[in-house]
Amino acid sequence: MLTALATLLSHYKRHPGQLAMLLLGLWVAGALWSGVQAINASARDSYARAEALFSTxxxxxxxxxxxxxxxxxxxxxxxxxxxxxxxxxxxxxxxxxxxxxxxxxxxxxxxxxxxxxxxxxxxxxxxxxxxxxxxxxxxxxxxxxxxxxxxxxxxxxxxxxxxxxxxxxxxxxxxxxxxxxxxxxxxxxxxxxxxxxxxxxxxxxxxxxxxxxxxxxxxLVSPGQLTESFHLNLTAMALLALVVGLFIVQAALGLALEQRLGMLRTLRALGVSGRGLVGLLALELVLLGVIGALAGIVSGVWLARVLLPDVAATLGSLYGADVAVTLNLPWHYWFGGLGVTLGGLLLAGSGVLWRAARLSVLGLGQAQAWRAGFYRQLRGMSLAGGGVAAVGLVLWAWIVRQPPGEGLLAGFGLIAALLLASALLLPPTIALILAGLGQLVRRRPLGQWALADLQLQLPQLALAMMALLIALSANLGVSSMVGGFRLTFLDWLDQRLVADYYLRPAPEQFDAVQSWLAERPEVAELLPTRHAEATLLEIESPDGLRVPQLPVGLYGITPGEMLIPSWPLLSTQAGRDAAWQSFAAGEAFVNEQLAIDQNLAPGDRLTLTAPSGRETLTIAAIYPDYGNTRGEVLLATPQLAERFAATPSSIGIVLTLGADEVGLRDALRQRFELGSDALVDQREVKRVSVEIFERTFTITRALSVLTLAVAALALLASLLAQARERRRQLAPLWALGVPRARLVTVQLAQLGGMALAVGALAVPLGSLLALGLVAVINVAAFGWRLPLHVFPGDIGLTLTTAGAVALLAAALPAARLWRTPPRALLAEEGGT
Amino acid sequence: MRPWLAVALLLLTLAGCGEETPSGEPAGFAGLGEAAGSFAQAGPDITLRFPEDHAAHPDYRIEWWYLTANLEDEHGEPLGLQWTLFRQALTPPDQQPEPTPWASDQLWMAHMAVSRGDTHRVAERFARSHSASDSSQAGVVAEPFAAWIDHWQLASHEETSDETSGEASKTDTFAELQLTAHQDDEHGGFGYDLTLTAEGPLVLHGEAGFSQKAADGQGSFYYSQPFWRIEGEVTLDGETRMVSGRGWLDREWSSQLLDERQQGWDWFSLHLESGHKLMAFQLRGGGEDGGNYRSGTWISPEGEPTALAPDAIGMTPLGTRRVAGREIPNRWRLEVPGAGLDLVVEAPHAERWMDTSVPYWEGEVVARDADSGEDKGIGYLEMTGY
Amino acid sequence: MLEFNQVHKAYATPQGPLEVLTAVDLELRPGGSLALMGESGSGKSTLLHLAAGLDLPDSGEVVVAGRSVSTLDEPDRARLRRETLGLVFQQFHLVPSLNVIDNLRLQARLAKRETPEWSAHLMERLGLAGLERRYPEQLSGGQQQRLAIGRALAPRPALLLADEPTGNLDETTAGEVLELLLDLVREAGSALLMVTHSLRVAAPLDRCLRLTHGRLEPPSGAEASHR
Known part of the structure; x- marks a missing residue:
């Protein structure tokens, strides 16, 4: 048996490239997956510790x-x-x-x-x-x-x-x-x-x-709950990377089997049992798997170390969750990482093992069967793709019926189904396109050959193309979402932060500070805010009466010349002006989170607990409140102070044009002995907010780029794996009188074209993905919806990336073909 | 003297469940045998003074105010209750921390229990204080008397003190007390609101209040008020009843209570039908040659104490019950030949396990004549170290 | 049609240069046929590759259709192969991605010289009629080689180069294929240079030469007598 194993492994000695590709796939898949899992495990450990603490x-x-x-x-x-x-x-x-x-x-x-x-x-x-x-x-x-x-x-x-x-x-x-x-x-x-x-x-x-x-x-929502969506997001990206990495592995394994079919038959003929052979192949898989997975975990931990400070900063600033910046990995992490990588490997290798198990000793009919097998495979993919798409539809139908804020997992499930279905349907689609194009170029023999040949390569390239499609779509989807989020968020910041300074005096100073400021010539307008907590007791809407018993935050703002024109409203009962008039008269605005969560519309009436017993408010409008996780009710500050005995919170200071900012700040500090953090510059707030925002998505972006890189690797690996076979295909054409330069061009055109087609398919898919992210995932995770923005630049970038990835991946085999002396081509040709 | 468990508790809690103490081996049950160090020492040469000695003695390591009561409701159904406040010095007097806000040198623990039939409800509380601070979460003052932790308190009943009859003087704020303690729990809550009236004098145990606890002379200051008449309300599982009955209050303080070898004790306080009271205890392992050390006081209806020497008391377990996973002797033979007593003391309900930080058994007992089986009295039994 | 003048060809090997062809002179007239025989490693294939412009001589001159191959650049040599030559290999080298009819027409189309009638005729003659939509791997060995012959002859090349065209076939099939090849070469009016190690295969051709250790010799007595 040992001899048989050594014989099997000797293949990799002859073809170290294949071994490298296998290990590379495992390594990349394992590294990204375990890196992200390390971050998650470490963060969860921090949350668990925080939640075990008394203050939560x-x-x-x-x-x-x-x-x-x-x-x-x-x-x-x-x-x-x-x-x-x-x-x-x-x-x-x-x-x-x-x-x-x-x-x-x-x-x-x-x-x-x-x-x-x-x-x-x-x-x-x-x-x-x-x-x-x-x-x-x-x-x-x-x-x-x-x-x-x-x-x-x-x-x-x-x-x-x-x-x-x-x-x-x-x-x-x-x-x-x-x-x-x-x-x-x-x-x-x-x-x-x-x-x-x-x-x-x-x-x-x-x-x-x-x-x-x-x-x-x-x-006081616990950090674990708050950050759940963040980690789910990371996990989804890591899973994507794992899958894409396993595509490489699958391709490498398939090739290694293909090339060893003769050897396997010989071993069978020499008396190794079929079961023994499968066992040996499985053993080989596990051996390679352990090496690859261990390397992956080690690099994953390294990756996590690099990314963790950013993640920790993000979580800290976004959710106020303290996450250790040093890794803290529980024992099960190590086994988990190994398990997932090995499990994925065995899944990817199961096809190979299955084929090896059914290997016929004489190898009769194998050569003739491949074309039928390929068509069967395409049919299978179409069916499976259709099935997954159906599952996605069912999920979608279910999510639509869910109350808002629920179905985060189902949302990710929907997106996974969307990606998987698209990936599965990709090869049949490409085959169809190729067949159609083949009809068009009947008169052009080389073109016809190129298309037919591409179809022949499809089984080998399908996985890499699927990986590319997924990576491109994910990349486009994520960048659309992030870009859209960024635009919306920046707009919103501009609208919400209208005052030049925000002052947070001690409560006992509040009134004195406010009247002092009102006298200053530098001050154009004061926007005092207040804050209180209450329980939402009843909702009275056209649908009837509900009793949610929900804790909500109450905020008081000062509707004035500065605030009214800029404060964004999503929907109102009778237009903006009317809404602000009602607001000043004591009606309330609610944030989008609360509106979605409780299915509120302008005109509904809310009854809240108040020091006097209960207070009833009419909703005049709904406003966007990005980044907040809680339901909030907005009232005019005086109303809030009077009806809910709200504590003073801050004073927004709008300065007159050309006011002496430094003078005012100094005077204010001297007069009231304010702490250094009591006075906040609006520009500073914006800067910090934008920084937090950028950091939040640094990781997401980094992961999606890494995934794309993995897909490119998958493509390169597939191409390298079949480079020898390809040259054997090309040699007769060359012999028939097609110049080498044209052969190289045709090769590049074939791959570039295919990649562009994949890129073109990735555009609608990526947009759909972005839609899913902003309209399903975001609502489920944060309770608010983002407008969907389409960025032509991103689409262009996606197409360019697709082409570039394919050309880069094809460049190496093409360069080899170019450099190979004709005689070597013939030698290879002869060496069948 | 059930109180050790108090200390026990405290020390065990302090020692992080007894895993480690600085001296290595825990000394005595729950560390009660620890040497006194710079703490004040109890000894026979000190005379007790009242009402001053009702208050806390922070220079001594441990101290308690320990009340048990045998009550009946309107239908004659028996109820038992316990309320105990323990004090433990965190530092020897010469190492007291600066009285900065929150700094503490005293640690307080209180237990309360209400029992009726097979129902036994228990609660405990903790607090800290600095002996230099006058407003605290827990404490004891002598004049007018008040002992409290949170809203649990045993305090002088000032409104009615004028009408007090009996031997207590009109100015003795200790003669009429109000006991209030309530605890919410998942059964609807329990607690009591009781008036305690002293119908007899304070009783000093041992040698004018110095009670020896081991053959080699370790001991504590120990006095009791065994003559409480009690009336009021007891709430159990949300149901409130009018009750009346008799109570027994123990006061004890010391810096080294136990011999290092003593691992537990059995303690009896009985109200006999003759009007006599009997306090008797044995410390298991602290006697001559490592035997049990016994002691007690025979109290006449007028409050005249007679100290009982170790060999004047016989204590034999007659039977055990399995309670909280332990074998607990719930039937005892208690003999005091000098007083003509030969009793079988039995706990009608064995389920009186105090599942507190340091667990022990504390419950009502009935005393019958060993020969005739005739009822002789009621009381409380405390057993630790099982 | 084809001329070799003092052609030398050597390959570098780890043991030093290996002389494969030494001072080879050869001439084949249009429409003529020549069998090239020799043991394995005698240089037959190399000679054929030089004739096809797949490789270049170290010295001497290879002239195909009046043009010296050495003076042509790669694209021109490719064009020469496309338009003037037909190649038949021992391993057939059909294009697996194309079906039978597209394989047959491939070179003719590449050379922009396809005549549908001739293609149809070839299909008929080669016994491939009705199999147009099949793929190469769905054909038997004899059918595959016939298809390869058809592909080479479809553009009516001036010169057909065949390298052991029947080497992979059983004897009966080989006979049939050979006969067909010669018939069609005649119909197409092509000259034929065929490399073989079989006397029986060489016999029907106009001339026969033997390559021994890189030198071209007249046929031995047995071969001559067979003739």
């Missing part, structure tokens, strides 16, 4: 007027029987500039087991509670403190704010977080008797105590 999953209490809570309040509420626990939160700057979150807790009153689990992973609670106290810290936070893991336990790193209590490692904690006793935190943060907030176990309090606001944990 708990209801919180704060003063309605924004005054800080104190220890006094805590004791008072505890003595009144309320199960509240004090939480002190603040940030400290690490020596390397990283912001570290300090959380001070009281382990005795903190609800739930998570508290103790996180607080007493090791050592004694006494040490946690008494000087010198302890700092619980996750190992991946240590680098920020400049401490290595071995020296960490017991170390007391010095920060600007003072020495940290001795470190105790607690891997369960989220990255960048220091947990310590509230007494220690109060000293470090110099917060005196003050608290950040009181927390309780979720849903324990029925209502907030007098003067306090209760924020339910349910309204």
């Amino acid at each position: 999953g708990l209801d919180r209490l704060e003063y309605r007027d924004g005054e800080p809570l104190t220890r006094e309040d805590f004791v008072r509420l505890r003595r009144a029987g309320l199960p509240v626990s004090p939480l002190l939160e603040g940030t400290l700057e690490a020596p390397d500039g990283t912001e570290l979150r300090v959380i001070g807790i009281d382990p005795f009153t903190l609800p739930g087991d998570s508290a103790f689990a996180a607080a007493s992973s090791q050592g004694e609670l006494t040490d946690f509670l008494t000087p010198p106290w302890q700092t619980r810290i996750a190992p991946d936070t240590l680098p920020a403190l400049g401490v290595n893991a071995r020296e960490a336990p017991g170390a007391e790193p010095r920060l600007a704010a003072g020495r940290l209590p001795p470190l105790v490692l607690s891997p369960m904690l989220p990255p960048g977080t220091l947990v310590m006793d509230i007494a220690a935190a109060a000293v470090l943060l110099d917060s005196g008797e003050q608290l950040s907030r009181l927390v309780t176990a979720p849903e324990v309090l029925e209502r907030a105590p007098e003067g306090l606001v209760l924020t339910r944990a349910a309204t």
Whole structure:
């Protein structure tokens, strides 16, 4: 058996290119897949740690007027029987500039087991509670403190704010977080008797105590939920890359089998059983698979390391989720990566094994059967493609019936079905096109030959072309979506951020600041905002009455000369002007998320909880609110203050033309001792927003380009694999008097033409994909829909890319053909 | 003295479930045998003073206020209840932290339980305080008396103190107390709202309040108020009943309670029909030659205590029941020949497991004459270390 | 039609240059036929390749239809093959992507010299009528070689070069194919240079030469006597 295996493997010694191609496919597929999975696993680990932390999953209490809570309040509420626990939160700057979150807790009153689990992973609670106290810290936070893991336990790193209590490692904690006793935190943060907030176990309090606001944990969406769509997106892209990589593998395996059919027959004739042979081939697959997959995983981890800081930054800025910038991989990750790559390989190789199992010893009828086999294959592809398309249709019909915000997975399923169906239908379509063109060029022998020959190559090229189609469509779809998103988002930013400065004074200063500003000559208009939380109790619409019991945010804006013309509205009851008039008179706007989620239309009436009991509002319009994940109701600031006792939030400052910005800023800071972050420049907000946006899609773009590169590799690999065979096909033509230059040209034209055809098919498919992304995936993931933008530039780029990819891939075999001396062609010809 | 478990709890909790303590091996049950260090030491030479000694003694390592009661509702159906506040010093007096906000040197834990038939509801709470701070989540003050953690509290019943009859003086804020504690749970909540009236004097155990706990002289300050008449309301699983009955309050503080070898105890407090009260305990493993160390007090209806020497008490388990996965002796033979007592003490309901941070058994018992089977009294039994 | 003047051809091998053809002189008149015999490795195929302009001599001159092959560039040599020559190979070398009729017409069309009547005639004569829509691999070996012959003759080439055209066929089929080949060459008016190692195959041709170690010799006695 060992001899037989060695014999099988000897093929790769003669054809190292095939081996390289196989391993390359596995490597690329494995690397992209495991890279993305590494990112996902690492991020999920961070979420899990964050969710295990006390500050998430708990209801919180704060003063309605924004005054800080104190220890006094805590004791008072505890003595009144309320199960509240004090939480002190603040940030400290690490020596390397990283912001570290300090959380001070009281382990005795903190609800739930998570508290103790996180607080007493090791050592004694006494040490946690008494000087010198302890700092619980996750190992991946240590680098920020400049401490290595071995020296960490017991170390007391010095920060600007003072020495940290001795470190105790607690891997369960989220990255960048220091947990310590509230007494220690109060000293470090110099917060005196003050608290950040009181927390309780979720849903324990029925209502907030007098003067306090209760924020339910349910309204604080956990990072895991928020980022789910992001990770699903990544996973989908990685899966795409995996599939495309496996196309290469499949092509290489098929070729290796084809060329070894004689050898296999000989081995059978020499007494190796059919089953044994299949076993050997499977063993060979596994051997190659393990090598390729391991290489893939190693590179994947490297890729993840490179991408992770970007991903972490994106998730951090987009969702406020803390994700470790160093990889943190659970053991199952490694097996998972190996498993998926090997599983994919076996799937790709199953066809080969099946064929080997059915191998006839005498090899009779094989040569004659291929054409019928090819037609059977085309028929099979058409049927399968039709089937998958039908599944896609069913999914689509189902999604349409789903409430908005649901069906994210089904949405991805739909897109997968769309891609797969298109890929499967591609070879039959190309075959049809070729047959049709063949009719057209009957008079041109070389053209006719080129088309017929292309049809003959189709079985070998089909997979690579399918890969190219998928990659091109995905690329076009993604870039259309990102481009459209970008346009919409930038417009929206311009519309929403109308003031030059945004000021966030302390609540007790709010009124004073506002009146001071109103007197300043530099100020053209003030746009104070307020914020409150409420529960949506009832919806009264023409369809009837519903009771959603949904927590919503209430925002107050100031409709004025600046805001009204620019604030975007999606739909109104009676036109823009009327909507703004009603708004000023006390009617509400709701954001698109809430409207889609609750199926609201202008004219519907909402009843919300309010300090006075309940308040009923009529919806005057719906406005877009990109990037938000929550339902929001918008009211005029004075109305919100009066009816919902909303806390002041910020003041937008519109300056007069040519106003002295620096003077105003300085005067403001001097007069009110504002913190450095209280005054925000609108330009800065825009810059940061755009930066966040760009980062969000960096990864998506990078992955789609990588996928395209993989598809190009697949094509190149397929072409190289059959280059020898091709030359054998071309030699007689050359002998018949077709000059080599023309042969090379025809070759390039064949591939370029085919690729262009694929590119042309990718254009509608990519647009459909973009539509699916903005109209299905986006709605399901974020709750808002994007307008579909078509970018001719992107389409042109897609076509160019397709042609370029094909020509690049064809260039190497063509160059070889060009360089091959005629005699060598003949030698090959003779060497059958 | 059930209280050790208190400490037990605290220390176990502190020790992260007893995985490691600085001294290596846990000393005694739940670390109660730890050496006193710079803490104040209980000894026979100190005289107790009231009402001052009703308050907390932060210089001692551990302390508790421990109330049990045998009650009946309007239909004569028996109920039991427990309310306990434990204090544990986090640091020796010479190492107290600066009184910065939130800094603490004292740790508080409270247990409450209501039992009726096979129902047994238990809750516990924790808090911290600094002995230099006057407003805290938990604490005990002497005048007027108040012991609290959150909204659970045992405090002087000031409104009615004028009408108090009996031996307590009109100015004794300890003579009439109000006990309030409620806890929400998935069964509809439980708790109580009770008035406690002292119908007898405070009883000092051992040597004028110094109670020896081991043959080598370890001990604690220990006094009781066993003469509470109790009236009020008890809520169980959301259902409130009017109740009345008798209660027993134990006060104990110490810095080293147990001998290092003692691993648990069995403690009885009985209200006998004759009007006598009996407190008796054994510490398993702390006696001469490693035997059990026994002690107790025989209390006359007027409150006159007679200390019982180790060999004056007989305690023999007669039968066990399986409770919470452990074999718990729920039937005992309790003999005090000097008082002419030969009792079989039995827990009618064995399911009285206190499933708290440090678990133990605490429940109502009925005492019958060993020969005649005649009812002799009721009381409470606490067993730890099983 | 075809002339070799003092043609030398050597190939580089790891053991040094290998002289394949040495001072070969040869002449074939239009319409004439010549059999070239020799052992394996005697240089027969090389000579044929030089005649087809598939390869160039190291020295000497190969003249095809009055043009010296060495003076032609690649495209012109290709054109020469397309328009003047027909090639029949031992391995047939049909184009698998084209069906029978398109294979037959391929070279004629490439040379823009297709005459449908002649093609139809060839199909008829070659016994391929009715098989137009088949693909090469669906034909028997004899049919495939006949198709290859048809493809070479379809443009009515001035010179047909055949390399062991019956080498892959069984004896009976070989006989039939050979007979057909000679008939059709005559009908087409082409000259024929055929490489073979079989006396029986060489016999019907006008002349016969033997290549031995790269030198052209008159036929041996046996061959002469057969003639």
